Amino acid sequence: MTTQHLAAVLDEVDSTLDASLARLFDFIRIPSISTDPAYAGDCRRAADWLVGELTALGFDASARDTTGHPMVVAHGSEEGPHVLFYGHYDVQPVDPLELWTAPPFEPSLVPQPDGETHIRGRGASDDKGQLLTFIEACRAWKAVTGKLPIRVSMLFEGEEEAGSPSLAPFLEASAAELKADVMLVCDTDMWDRDTPAITTMWRGLVAEEFEVTAADRDLHSGMFGNAARNAAEVVGAIVGRLRDADGRVLVPGFYDGVRELPEAIKAQWSRLPFDEVKFLGDVGLSVPAGEKGRSVLEQIWARPSCEINGVSGGYTGAGFKTVIPAKASAKVSFRLVAGQDPIAIRDSFRAFVRSLVPSDCSVEFKSFGAAPAQVMPLEGDFLTKARQALTDEWNREAALAGTGGSIPILGEFKRRLGIDSLLVGFARFDNRVHSPNEKYDLSSFHKGIRSWVRILAAFAQ
Incomplete structure (x- = not known):
């Protein structure tokens, strides 16, 4: 049944993109800056906005009070494999305001010379646009079939940009309720503008x-x-x-x-369109440092x-x-x-x-x-299915990427809930997150929704 309806659900995404975009604009207009107490009411408003959207889609959704900003928790009623989707509704401060070309909480579409269109506004990429791709994918499934193909829960926090001080205690208190088969995290990047990626390791x-x-x-x-x-x-x-x-x-x-990097992953990384000379040249350097005999990708991801x-x-x-x-x-x-x-x-x-x-x-x-570092099992069923779904949507082999950074909250998910995290996002490196004129590409938003539609279908098989 899921495969039979996939094409219709993707058509629904395409035909309702303007409505999805309007909802994203409404979301961005809420100045949910978590680090400034003056915006505490707006953080609550963003949480309530999510609760309203999710409740309207048939989720059992609520905003849970913490010592800081609220957590939004939502549960679907379907059966099957159970995923817990995580994102954050808070955003960074906008300073310096004078460097913005338009007010940061008045989103706009900005056509580009290369034919792309940018969605400009604070939170467009980090993380409101990203998390809404998943919600809109759920909306499309509900519109066509009346239900989701698998069991879905969601957790959205309002303190990620402030260090997530309330997250660990909340996970500790809610571990039984939030237990799932896999965690889905959207706050990450594509490999390049045309190649999707799944982040499988972080330091x-x-x-x-x-x-x-x-x-x-x-x-x-x-x-x-x-x-x-x-x-x-x-x-x-x-x-x-x-x-x-x-x-x-x-x-x-x-x-x-x-441990040494598996040969299969090393070979896959060698096929990625990555220019070591340009990588260093872009920051005014030319001689690789670190351990001799290691590629740059291996050094920044796996060593x-x-x-x-x-x-x-x-x-x-x-x-x-x-x-x-x-x-x-x-x-x-x-x-x-x-x-x-x-x-x-x-x-x-x-x-x-x-x-x-x-x-x-x-x-x-x-x-x-x-x-500690975290690694997603490469032979896992969820990863294999997600990778194929992304490949089908983008017509490019989805990269299994690492990240040189550290993501402490993922350690909390593993420690408190005992589940692995699958990082799939559609941001691009030039999205100017945390900077003036933050943007999210319209194609990322559109194809991100379509990608989640495919991933949900794949997980149901």
Whole structure:
């Protein structure tokens, strides 16, 4: 029955695109900025807007109060495989306002010279346009068949742009209700403007700051130079010991549990239209760093990294001051891959630093988070079906991509609900998310809806 109705549901998406777009415009007009308390009422209004739309579609939907902004939870009544779809209705602040070419909460269609049309407005891509592609796909199925082909639940939060402080407690309290077979997450990108992608791996994170103290005050370099320990020099020596000449991280045990990339994935990545020279050239570089003998994609997606995010100490103001710094610090982050234990890495890093601090100096540490990497099982039934559905819609082999970033909330879903996340989204790298003149391509919105229609049908088979 599902296959029989697929063409009619896709036709419904095409014929009602203007109405879908009007709903997106209404949604964007709500200035749901989560980080500014002045917009708390608008965040509530956005949550209520979603509840109204979902209730009208036959979902059991409600806005659940938290210590922050509301969670929107919706459940369908159908049988079959059960998916939990996640998105967020909050948006970033719009500053600097003067750089917008039109008011950020007055969405508009902007034709482009290449024939594309941009949907411009804050939240158009991140994440209102993205999450609405799924809701509109459900709407099309309901319009044609009166029901969805599988069981669907939805969870929309209003604090993603503020660090999701209410999410973990809410998941803990609602785990039994939210349990599903797979999590669907839309807040992600395509490979390029014509190639869909499923993000199957994302790196974990350990973020640390250490501060070395030498003398009890800054010292005159003429009076104490050579004789007194320089805290900035100590910090510089430590960060200089974190990698060897071939780019390998030297923290003991850092590579414990790290596995080589499967040959099938390596071959698939090699077929992707990716220009390593342009990738670095676009940021003014030309020589790959990191582990020698690894491709750029492998380095940023599938290998762990160590980066110095900032170093400070001594006099850094205008002019010159000849001091020997008593204190200096460095911020260091590690991006982790599957198999690495973030707590073990943090502890090993701290022991490594302590081993390099002179006996007459001291060191203190501050943690800014530790989260494991996540990997979607490549042989999973949901992934296989979603990939084929995307390939059918876009007439391009859907890429199985990684991301060099870390997505801590996905770890929360795995830890609290025990389910894997499938990341499918239709944003493009030039969508200017978090920046003035954010946009979402009209083709992304349209074909995104069609893609979810196909994925729901595929999951029903």
